[in-house]
Amino acid sequence: GASWGYYNNLTKQEPPADWxxxxxxxxxxxxxxxxxxxxxxxxxxxxxxxxLQGTEPDAYWQGHRWIRLASLYPERIDHVVFYREGHPVGLCHDEPFTLGYQTNWKQEAVVCDREERWSADVHLCDGRVLRCGTILT
Structure with a gap:
């Protein structure tokens, strides 16, 4: 495949790049x-x-993952709470809703085992909270 050449440089150029x-x-x-x-x-x-982007089996690189929440309508999200093995590990109020947010499209990697369970509570602007999760295999 080839990169689409749009704003998403994170998954296209940062390891493990997914083209x-x-x-x-x-x-x-x-x-x-x-x-x-x-x-x-x-x-x-x-x-x-x-x-929950970055939790796919091939998104693991040298003991690291770059966890973030992707959404069809990110403008409807107020904030996201991330969980690792059921324990809260991070909070993000800014799109692109990354765990380890530094700046737009720059985030810290999470040092982790390949098969950890990740989830996120998506707090929507209308007050509802939705759970999004992936079990790594």
Whole structure:
């Protein structure tokens, strides 16, 4: 594959680089661009509008992961609380909702084992809280 050349430099240039179309950030970007281009497309169910990016098996590199929450509508999110093995480990109020947020599209890696359980509570601006999680295999 090749990079789309859009704003998402994190998954395209930082290790472990994924030059394919990722199930979260890239899919959501494509859905929004299709809609902006006038293509009529229905939103996926709400539970599929969030993806805990960086938890995929191939997103592990030299004992590190770059965990973040991807969303079809990030503007609807107030903040995200990240959990590792059920314990809170981070909070982010700014898009791109990364664990270890430093600046836009720059984040610290998390030192971890390959098969740890990660989840996130997504606090929406309407007051609801949704759980998004992935079990690493």
């Amino acid at each position: 394919g179309i990722t199930p979260g950030e890239d899919r959501f970007f494509a859905l929004r661009m299709a809609r902006a281009a006038g293509i009529r497309i229905e939103d996926p169910p709400e539970k599929e509008q969030f993806h």
